[in-house]
Amino acid sequence: MVTIGDIARAAGVSRSTASYALSGKRSISAQVRQRVADAARELGYTPNAGARALATAETRVVGLLAQFHADEFAPAMLQYMLGVSDTARELGYDTLLVTEADGARALRRITDSRMVDGVVLLNVAQDDARLPLLRAAPQPGALVGLPGDPSGVDVFDLDFAAAGRAMVDHMHRLRHRELILVSQPEHVVERGGAYVWRLQDAVVQQAAARGIGLHAAFGPSRQPDVGRDLHALLDAHPAATGLLLNNEAAAAALPSVLHARGLRAPRDLSVIGRYSDEFARTFSLPFSSVESAPDLLGEMAVRHLVRRITDPLARDEPHVLRLVPPELVDRGSTGAPPTARTAGPGTPPDPHGQGGRP
Amino acid sequence: MVTIGDIARAAGVSRSTASYALSGKRSISAQVRQRVADAARELGYTPNAGARALATAETRVVGLLAQFHADEFAPAMLQYMLGVSDTARELGYDTLLVTEADGARALRRITDSRMVDGVVLLNVAQDDARLPLLRAAPQPGALVGLPGDPSGVDVFDLDFAAAGRAMVDHMHRLRHRELILVSQPEHVVERGGAYVWRLQDAVVQQAAARGIGLHAAFGPSRQPDVGRDLHALLDAHPAATGLLLNNEAAAAALPSVLHARGLRAPRDLSVIGRYSDEFARTFSLPFSSVESAPDLLGEMAVRHLVRRITDPLARDEPHVLRLVPPELVDRGSTGAPPTARTAGPGTPPDPHGQGGRP
DNA sequence: CTGAAAGCGCTTACAG
DNA sequence: CTGAAAGCGCTTACAG
Structure with missing residues (x-):
């Protein structure tokens, strides 16, 4: 392999001069700088990462610890x-990807x-x-996901509580009186997936504050189970006019479920999910959703890191704890509940639509 | 940080002896080995990766070059x-993940x-x-995906040609006479996604050889476009009794399309896809499919590497070129075509079902 | 069975 | 503006 010694020899300078010429960390005569640059280009020189890391104590690599659970x-x-x-x-x-089950190890x-x-x-419990x-x-650390104790690290997450409140308030403004919330599987909660209950608790409280009836349930993360559960929930709560989904699989399953029941959103049922726009486009989900902003959160975490x-x-x-405020992306799946619409003929379908991305 | 010098000092030996004791690369008295091991454990010693890489010219890291295209x-x-x-x-x-758009750089x-x-x-063109x-x-390289010139590297891929033939033969045994094939978007082909036409060409040839009518089309990779295209194809070819999908998005969209048209598989239409079992489970796709075996291909590539x-x-x-033979996973979405079934009353729904995974 | 030393390829004070 | 040298933390011939 071509080393900095080769460059130095080719340029007729010492190794330190070659190094400085390349890094620009001290002033070098234009002549020498040019000769070194030429030599590096001609010989195709790239510094050895291990040697540089050893000398500088910097690798220019960040670790990315992902965790995959069967029920997510x-x-x-x-x-x-x-x-x-x-x-x-x-x-x-560069990014060192770690998918090992034993994340601590x-x-x-x-x-x-x-x-x-x-x-x-990622996926912090x-x-x-x-x-x-x-x-x-x-080394410093940044989290995507809010743990119980966020000390000592920078933390980034969607503000799931605010998301839950925004969902309820949006439905409330449209005069919905009875909602169903489908969360991630209960196993996720048991494993410490705090975002599930952060959103759920907020929904429960806000619904109570607004005098809205709420039926909260955990949903499976797989099909067809989640579709079956959605059917069961809609069967069990025929008076519910709004559906809130904090469960990607449920959102993906819902079009078929609605179709099977002959329902349309928002005509028969108003729906708000919580997932990314990319996810919505990939699966053509026609439901308004609170943007989960995975790319933004990943980006924020890395920038701070x-x-x-x-x-x-x-x-x-001091370490930062940044909760991204929820943004409701309007895809037209919410409107006045069927009863309200019959009752008040002049009511526009979504008088307080929050806009969001077109 | 704790270095091998610290270990050596704590164990009362030289650094080389400490190194050998830890690596076991030459015989060390049990006493010394124990003292070194104890010191390493107590001080929490982990070798510096950069230093080791510099000394051994081995990083114990493999690069993983993924490419994400908007139309995939x-x-x-x-x-x-x-x-x-x-x-x-x-x-x-360990794995260094590279998602950079300019993969060559x-x-x-x-x-x-x-x-x-x-x-x-990954995603080799x-x-x-x-x-x-x-x-x-x-460094050696391994590919997942078959390029035009596979020399100089180990290559692993699904045998897409055999997959295409298997799809056609399966339909042929069931007495289908007219099929539709939906491939990935044409952009993928233009970019050099050879697997698209490897499967398509094989399907075309095998259909011709079997005297089967075939309508081959490229499908979008996004919803709702792909759903719309599926509707158009089914409209355009009402006599087609079998549908072959080499397009994940199309497979994900198909349940809604069938539902909207009041069709059921295999009663009204036999369907075979090409995707992974994991994919099928995540999206509850009820269609038999040629397993694309992503985990197996990734594993084979790394093992050889x-x-x-x-x-x-x-x-x-010599470098290997291994094409994994297609395995048809039977999910019960194929049977005799409607006409054949009416014609021959005693015909069982799937006399030659290939079994596959339960 | 063990130690002193060289060397991997860099960077960066130190000296001029 | 430039060079000789030390040092980062390892491994491994070389020597005993």
């Missing part, structure tokens, strides 16, 4: 991963061995076993 | 990625800098710009 909807995870990976690259970092391995300059944790290790690690890595001042700044 | 169905990619990543870890390797970067010991390319670079790289990396003999073995 895997495709949603990909968008977070791409948000992280693409942003990292934009900032000059993996985290220790990549941090102890100094394979990475920082770590992004309430009491995440990886967190104590991350706090103890010399890299700032902490590179900026010596940022290193000791 | 992204969720399918995740399973290949997990197949690679999980297998790599099982073999003691990225490949050069990670190979030239010696960040990886080998590379897996007929005339893939990354291939010349990979052949010129000092690691063998070439670690086994000095394997290094110079």
Whole structure:
């Protein structure tokens, strides 16, 4: 392989001069700089990453710890991963992907061995076993997902509580009086998937505050189970006029369920989901939704992480906890409930539509 | 950080002895070995990856180059990625994920800098710009996807031609006489997505050989476009009794389309797709399909890659080109065509069902 | 069975 | 503006 020694020899300078000429870290005569640059280009020189890491204690690699659980909807995870990976690259970092089941062990391995300059944790649980290790690690960490104890790391997540309130308020403004909420599977909650109950609790409280009847249920993450459950819920609560979905699989299953029942949204049922626009487009989901913003969250996490890595001042700044406010993307699946519409003939279908992306 | 010097000092031996004791690469007295092991454990020693890579010229990292195109169905990619990543870890390797749009540039970067010991390319095109670079790289490479020129690398892919023939033959045995094939978008073909026409050509030829009428079309990778196209195809070819799908988005859209038309598979239409079982379960697709085996292909690619990396003999073995034979997973969506069934009353619905996974 | 030393390819004070 | 040298933390011939 071609080393900096080869460049130095070809340019007729010392290795240190070659190094400085390439890095620009001290002033070099234009002549020499040109000779070094030419030599590097001609010989196709790329610094050896291991050697550079050893000398500088910087790898320019970030770790990305993803966790895949059998009872979660895997495709949603990909968008977070791409948000992280693409942003990292934009900032000059590569991404070490870790999908190992034992995330704590993996985290220790990549941090102890100094394979990475920082770590992004995905799918963070309430009491995440990886967190104590991350706090103890010399590298900074950023989370996508809000844990019980967010200290010592930068945390980014959708504001699920605000999302729940926004869903209820939107339905309330349209005069809905009875709603169904389908959350992720209960297993997710038991494993510490706090976002499930953060949204659910907010929905429950806001519904109570608004005098709205609410039926909250956990839904499976697989088809056809989730479709069957949706049917059962609609059977059980015929007076419900609005459906809130904090469950990607349920959203994907709903078109068939509605079709089978001869229902249309928003004519017969108003629907709001919680998923990404990319997800909606991929599966053609015609339902308004609170944008889960996976790419944005991944990007925010990496930007903050890299700032902490590179900026010596940022290193000791207080950690941030940023909850992205919910944005309701209007796809026209909400309107006045059937009864209200018959009762008040002049009522427009969505007088308070929040707009969102077109 | 704790280095091997710290271990050596704590154990009262030289650094080389500590290193040998840890690696077991030469015989060490039981006493010393124990003292070193204790010291390493107590101090929480993990070798510095950069230093080790510099000394051994091995990183124990494989590069994973994924490519995401706007007109392809992204969720399918995740399973290949997990197949690679999980297998790599099982073999003691970490995975550097590259999602950069300019795959060739990225490949050069990670190979030239010696960040990886080998590379897996996903989504390989007929005339893939990354291939010349990979052949010129000092590290071995493995592909998932068959390029026009497979020399210099190990290649793994589904046997799409055999898959096409199997689809047609299955329909032929059931006495279907007119079929529709929906492929991936034409853009994928233009970009060099050879698997599209490998399957399509085989279907066309086999249909001709069997005297079966065939209507081949490219389908969009997005909803609702693909659903609309499916409707148009079924409208245009009312006599077609079988539908072959080499397009994940089309498969995901089909249940709604069938429902909207009041059709049931296999009663009114026999259907065979080409996607993974994981995909089928996630979206509850009730259609028999040729398994695309993403996890298996990712695993095979990594196993061969690691063998070439670690086994000095394997290094110079001839490169392999392995096409995984298609396996038809029977989900009960094929049967005799409606006309044949009325014609021959005693005909069982699927006399030659290939079984496959239950 | 063990140790002193060289070397992997960089970067960066130190010295001029 | 430039060079000789030290050092990052490992591994591994070389020598005993």
